[in-house]
Amino acid sequence: MNKNKKYSFETMSIHSGSEGKNANNALNPPIYQTSTFVFDNIDHVEKVMSFESDDYVYTRGNNPTLRLFENRMAALEEGSGAVAFASGMAAISSVLFSFLKPGDNIIVNKTLYGSSYNVVTHVLPQYNVNYRIIDLSDIDELSELIDENTKVIYFETPSNPNLTIIDIKKVSNIAKKKNIKVIVDNTFATPYFQRPLTLGADVVVHSATKYICGHGDVVGGVAVAKDKDYIQYLKFDYMCEFGGVMSPFNAWLLLRGLKTLSVRMREHEKNALEVARFLKNHPKVKEVMYPGLEDFKGYEIAKEQMSGFGAMISFEIDGDLEDAKKVVNSVKLAQLAVSLGDCETLIELPAAMTHRGYPKEELAKFELTESMIRISVGLENVKDIIEDLNDALSVI
Structure with missing residues (x-):
């Protein structure tokens, strides 16, 4: 160079x-x-x-x-x-x-x-x-x-x-x-x-x-x-x-x-934005947390200090913990796992997995819930990812 x-x-x-x-x-x-x-x-x-x-x-x-x-x-x-x-x-x-x-x-x-x-x-x-x-x-x-x-x-x-x-x-x-x-x-x-x-x-x-x-x-x-x-x-x-x-x-x-970081991040983000919009319009989802959605609380700051919004999405279903478990247990393409950032789409329940150390009785104080679902959107065809999530959501 x-x-x-x-x-x-x-x-x-x-x-x-x-x-x-x-x-x-x-x-x-x-x-x-x-x-x-x-x-x-x-x-x-x-x-x-x-x-x-x-x-x-x-x-x-x-x-x-x-x-x-x-x-x-x-x-x-x-x-x-x-x-x-x-x-x-x-x-x-x-x-x-x-x-x-x-x-x-x-x-x-x-x-x-x-x-x-x-x-x-x-x-x-x-x-x-x-x-x-x-x-x-x-x-x-x-x-x-x-x-x-x-x-x-x-x-x-x-x-x-x-x-x-x-x-x-x-x-x-x-x-x-x-x-x-x-x-x-x-x-x-x-x-x-x-x-x-x-x-x-x-x-x-x-x-x-x-x-x-x-x-x-x-x-x-x-x-x-x-x-x-x-x-x-x-x-x-x-x-x-x-x-x-x-x-x-x-x-x-x-x-x-x-x-391949730049290529991967562009494709991850492209897929994530489509998945976030799908979830936002789904009747069984009551809240979607993704910085690339214009009504997300931190959207304006993210737009100013970031050049893209990433590929991590969390969402709340219109249901309880048992319903959330049904969703993550029902995916077929996405993998139930901790970690993130892989080529594969990964899904998890943070309160039961990556964030289980938080006191259950105080989750709301930390803006967490037992039924929050987190997705690391992968590099599969986005239509396949959305179809998988749609099928999983249909069980509740």
Whole structure:
């Protein structure tokens, strides 16, 4: 690539981060499937260990395949660097721990992925880190709850599973005045549709297992930031010491996934918009949560800070929990499963699956219900997806 030229996202997702030709002129980069690296002599050791050289020591610290994936993710998110992790939760928990100490507090949006909610409400308090759960779409409430011990604001947008849209720029503007770090989970949108760092966020995290991979065969995570010093700190003081390292093979598979990210996201979104409109007009569906619908609460903010609306949809049927179970048990094409972002359409009941850690008696407070159904719209022919959902809805 010409380093002086600004390329489009599609081109960068295939080429960015590469350093010249691959060994033996191979089109695809090799997998450096090694745990350790050798040195020429002790002087070489000293140069590498003191960061005078970019050579490698041990894959837990870095590896050429991991580095290429990190560099590519940093380029796509318009950051200065990235750290790859063994899972999305390894990325999220490491980033949170890197900014918080006993006595601090964290503000989070009231709807989070179940494991993220558990880290904030069960794990961090064991280290004397307090939390405040609020509606981050209410900027006035955010300003009122910040105090001198608030160090982090963490949220997803769109949120999992109710697709709440949070104004990244407004939250970041408030946070910066108080020297508070803003961490955004960008898993649902991907850097193709949204780049939080350009809107003021300090760190972006992903479950790379989802759309970054796109094929349901990798577990991985990544964190991206504009601050290069922070990336070094996160890598060597947290990723390395906690040990949540991504395998070189998984990094290679994620590089493969990134090559088709833009194409996949366009098709995912195209299908999702048709599915959302179908559900909205279905007599047995009472509410559809999808940012691409013009009457959705967060539509205007989504249109401003995103270049597309993604492929995640949640909806409420005109029925109860038993009816919702009948629907998800009746699909034939869609697969009943946790996770998302795969080529296959996936369907689930969040309160019983991905968000089962939330207290059942307080679901309404978190804008969740036991009968909420979430769909990750896949890449099958959209007519087949709609027919499958229509058949499933006909059982209630």
